[in-house]
Amino acid sequence: MTTTAARRSATIAAPRPKGDAGTHQGVVVEPHLDPALTSRPDVRPTSRRLGPGKRRRFAGVVGPAALILLWVVASATGLLDPRILSEPWTVVSTAGELIADGRLQENLAISAQRAGLGLFFGIVVGAVLAVLSGLSRVGESLIDGPVQIKRAIPGLALIPLLILWFGIDETMKVLTITLGVFVPIYLQTHAGLRGIDLRYVELAQSLGLSRAGFLRRVVLPGALPGFFLGLRFAVTGAWVSLVVVEQINSTSGIGYMMELARTYGQTNIIVLGLAVYGVLGLLSDAAVRLLERKALSWQRTLAG
Amino acid sequence: MATNAGGLGPSSEVSVRNLIRSFGPKGVLNGVDLDIAPGEFVALLGPSGCGKSTLLRALAGLDHDVRGSGVVKVPEQVSVVFQDSRLLPWDTVLGNVTLGLRDHDADARGRRALAEVGLSGREKAWPHELSGGEQQRVALARSLVREPKLLLADEPFGALDALTRLKMHALLKDLVAAHRPAVLLVTHDVDEAITLADRVIVLQDGRVALERKAGSAVDHSSLRGELLEALGVHAAA
Structure with a gap:
């Protein structure tokens, strides 16, 4: 008899038609093959969900889109004075003009090259130092202290010295970015590496792994989550250092373009530069996260 | 004896x-x-x-x-089997079995060892996808593939x-x-x-x-x- 159960769950799903139960008598129906299943009530106790739930598509775009919408509305209603912050459409048309005469691409290319080179060298230096310092006591006592000191010195404070040593050309700019990038890579990779469970080290010993094999199969994969965390800091840090070196002394790059615009009071170009930095930062962070998800697919975490 | x-x-x-x-x-x-x-x-x-x-x-x-x-x-x-299966979570089942083997036919031997413990077809799985008993069987395969004395x-x-x-x-x-x-x-x-x-x-x-x-x-x-x-x-x- 389905009457009481159906009445109780009437708000959740439509009750099955009368007499339906009789037609199935004595027939074993596979649950997933039964077409009536979708119309059956689904009553179940549910526990409080504590994780963030299933991953949704385009979830990362919602926040930035809301910010842009706020900007559009504030400009359109006159709440935002264009002399303080240009309207979004002015920035878009400025972008169109700068792309048409080639200035934006040109400056973007040179900026990207600087950031890319600095990032590359910073990753290599940070990762190598982290492994050396993480795997040997001698390495740790030689490397860890100086890196912590470097960490305490702001990147900006080193620029005068770097200019004296290397002049104001590309070497100085890339080096400044490298110095900013290697620190988070080192710190997080080192922490990840030191966090590897001692039981895996014991396992590697009992299996007679060589030093190289231990490094390749246990240490590096085990330190990878830490490395990726460091990489996300590093990528953002590379763009930040880039702004600094391009605005202090430079004749090209997005930072230079913005600095020039400041001299002429062109808010629209300044805002465009900011928008470009923002987009670059967002895109590079998304790229790192995608890479991370692919490389760490063995992990089972809240991120899902 | x-x-x-x-x-x-x-x-x-x-x-x-x-x-x-x-x-x-x-x-x-x-x-x-x-x-x-x-x-x-x-x-x-x-x-x-x-x-x-x-x-x-x-x-x-x-x-x-x-x-x-x-x-x-x-x-x-000498091979050791621990109380925990001690599989590397970042390596596949087969990768765990052949860990530290240096010969060229390591993969084939690893597959044979997995077949012996009844885990053929799970070579590409991650350790966390297996049950506790299956994980321990992988650990057995890992220790026996080395033909220990x-x-x-x-x-x-x-x-x-x-x-x-x-x-x-x-x-x-x-x-x-x-x-x-x-x-x-x-x-x-x-x-x-x-x-x-x-x-x-x-x-x-x-x-x-x-x-x-x-x-x-x-x-x-x-x-x-x-x-x-x-x-x-x-x-x-």
């Missing part, structure tokens, strides 16, 4: 003489002698803290930082449920019969020791307190009573 603890004959695969190990001032092993013949299955019983695991780790060469003395002779090919097992089934444990006993028996390594199984389960081993040793206060033959020729229930008595369990048989 090398039950004569005095002989250091060529017939023994493992020989331990007057083994002493201590953490701090407290002695954990106070002069242990042990011989294991090639292909012999020895179970090591004892209450918690009696030094079972310390002895096994000494045989595995995993006690670098522990002070002690004595003579330990083990074959070159000595297999050391530290409570390998301690974390498994009772039914899975019984299946694993049968599997281990088959595998040992096929590969013929000498085995030292550390366990706290008297029945496990009796069913699997040729010889049972009870360790107490860092010394061998009791040594008995097991196997099909021995009356299990009286041996069980005797072992339980030695372990301080005075239950009606």
